[in-house]
Amino acid sequence: MKKWSFILIAVLIGATGYGQEKKLRAYMDNKQFFAPEVGNYVEFHLQFVGYSLNYTGRDGGLVGEVGVRTDIYKGDSLVRSDAYRLESPLMRDSIVEDFYDVQRFALPPGTYQFQIELVDMKSDGEPVKASQNFVVEDLSDAVSFSDIMVAEAAIRGGEGSPLYKSGYILIPRLAPFYPQELNTIPVYFELYNTPMLEEEEFGIKQTIVDAISGEELEGFSAFQRHKPGSVVPVLRSIDISEVPTGKYILRYTLLSRNLIEIAVQDYDFERSNELQLALNPNEVILDPEFQASITDDSVMYYLESLIPISRPNEVRNIIQIAKNGVAENARKHIQLFWKVTSPEKTYEAWINYKAQVQLTERVYANNFQEGFETDRGRVYLQYGSPTNIIRREVSANEYPFEIWMYNKIGRFSNKRFVFYNPDLTNNAYRLLHSDMVGELKNPSWQQEMQKRNSVNGNIENPNANVIDGFGGDAIEYFDQY
Numbered sequence: 001m002k003k004w005s006f007i008l009i010a011v012l013i014g015a016t017g018y019g020q021e022k023k024l025r026a027y028m029d030n031k032q033f034f035a036p037e038v039g040n041y042v043e044f045h046l047q048f049v050g051y052s053l054n055y056t057g058r059d060g061g062l063v064g065e066v067g068v069r070t071d072i073y074k075g076d077s078l079v080r081s082d083a084y085r086l087e088s089p090l091m092r093d094s095i096v097e098d099f100y101d102v103q104r105f106a107l108p109p110g111t112y113q114f115q116i117e118l119v120d121m122k123s124d125g126e127p128v129k130a131s132q133n134f135v136v137e138d139l140s141d142a143v144s145f146s147d148i149m150v151a152e153a154a155i156r157g158g159e160g161s162p163l164y165k166s167g168y169i170l171i172p173r174l175a176p177f178y179p180q181e182l183n184t185i186p187v188y189f190e191l192y193n194t195p196m197l198e199e200e201e202f203g204i205k206q207t208i209v210d211a212i213s214g215e216e217l218e219g220f221s222a223f224q225r226h227k228p229g230s231v232v233p234v235l236r237s238i239d240i241s242e243v244p245t246g247k248y249i250l251r252y253t254l255l256s257r258n259l260i261e262i263a264v265q266d267y268d269f270e271r272s273n274e275l276q277l278a279l280n281p282n283e284v285i286l287d288p289e290f291q292a293s294i295t296d297d298s299v300m301y302y303l304e305s306l307i308p309i310s311r312p313n314e315v316r317n318i319i320q321i322a323k324n325g326v327a328e329n330a331r332k333h334i335q336l337f338w339k340v341t342s343p344e345k346t347y348e349a350w351i352n353y354k355a356q357v358q359l360t361e362r363v364y365a366n367n368f369q370e371g372f373e374t375d376r377g378r379v380y381l382q383y384g385s386p387t388n389i390i391r392r393e394v395s396a397n398e399y400p401f402e403i404w405m406y407n408k409i410g411r412f413s414n415k416r417f418v419f420y421n422p423d424l425t426n427n428a429y430r431l432l433h434s435d436m437v438g439e440l441k442n443p444s445w446q447q448e449m450q451k452r453n454s455v456n457g458n459i460e461n462p463n464a465n466v467i468d469g470f471g472g473d474a475i476e477y478f479d480q481y
Contacts, residue, residue: 025052031147034139045172050096054122064088067119145265166233183241194228211247212410308381375431
């Protein structure tokens with residue numbers, strides 16, 4: 001089933017002091033489920049940022065109130081509408097926390113637009129408004145998954161709560177980022193129509209996949225058997241304490257008794273976790289063939305060339321070894337890095353990467369940066385050769401630019417990188433904007449591209465003054481892909 005959930009950020013951020021007017025901030029996500037007695041339905045999870053509301057005193061604490069209006073359209077027809085006032089929990093001792101709400105709408109399959117308006121009822125500020133298209137799929141006639149719902153916490157009981165589901169109060173987690181302090185991902189999902197398998201039991205396989213390389217992480221696979229049912233709820237807690245920094249996909253696959261894949265559902269998340277790479281230089285025996293490929297005067301160069309493909313903690317190790325200036329330690333680190341990265345073909349992997357580093361040196365180096373230190377060199381080494389490059393070194397309105405287009409980066413499709421050279425010299429192209437996950441996103445990149453000929457726009461439209469005329473080609477090339 002195609003994953004269609006979205007995260008909306010209501011982006012009015014105000015002051016945090018309680019004595020002054022603040023502007024409401026909220027997050028929203030949606031998930032699709034199915035119930036035999038109801039049909040297909042959508043849950044909209046709302047998280048209100050506690051410090052962004054205005055409060056009044058009550059019963060020795062503080063209470064905030066939000067007005068919520070939601071409309072769902074199918075084409076030009078209004079199919080669902082709701083409006084209500086939501087009080088925050090009683091906040092004690094001036095310590096305010098986020099609070100949550102859930103709305104459920106039964107909807108037939110189709111494409112819809114969801115519109116929401118939020119008002120801080122204890123403020124004279126303007127309402128926060130947003131809209132988003134979404135798709136309801138038909139989960140009634142085939143073996144399928146619901147969307148994966150991730151929880152901040154799962155508490156047994158609480159059937160009367162709007163957050164109740166299958167025996168638990170599930171407090172939704174709307175951010176897909178997991179810092180080092182968070183070591184578990186509690187997930188909830190449902191399986192539908194599994195009696196159609198006509199088997200006594202079926203299996204659910206759990207894997208974590210590197211979103212960039214597409215490879216499964218070793219040690220994080222799990223398998224569990226279940227009995228068929230019209231609705232099979234599943235609640236699990238995944239230990240991610242040993243998952244290193246990176247972008248990942250938590251994947252569940254429904255398997256028949258014959259291990260045939262019936263359905264798949266994914267949850268994308270990002271992890272920050274400074275695990276130490278298992279590098280112990282004292283145990284390294286230098287491989288003569290490997291070391292012969294690195295001349296004495298290039299040891300530190302090739303050590304530092306590993307930075308574009310290293311995790312943050314590994315980068316710190318590389319910088320420290322480079323500062324110490326001990327060539328033998330640098331050689332050991334390079335060899336160990338590739339032994340850990342490619343244990344089966346260590347030498348071949350290193351030689352292939354070395355050739356790519358040399359290419360970036362020839363093509364992207366400038367007077368003050370090695371090739372791998374430049375933005376283009378780093379992107380090339382990290383993601384590989386782009387599918388297509390559009391270059392414009394001379395333009396009437398724009399700085400020289402390159403747009404790199406990738407058909408695939410791991411599991412991601414159709415990603416773009418915009419580089420430009422505002423200095424007009426030294427081959428010093430900088431990354432200006434990209435739609436790749438985790439890369440620089442610059443909403444005003446078009447204005448920056450024409451900065452020598454245009455003035456700044458505004459917060460709502462930073463590209464308001466971009467010149468639409470001869471020489472303004474970058475956005476056209478960017479949008480073509």
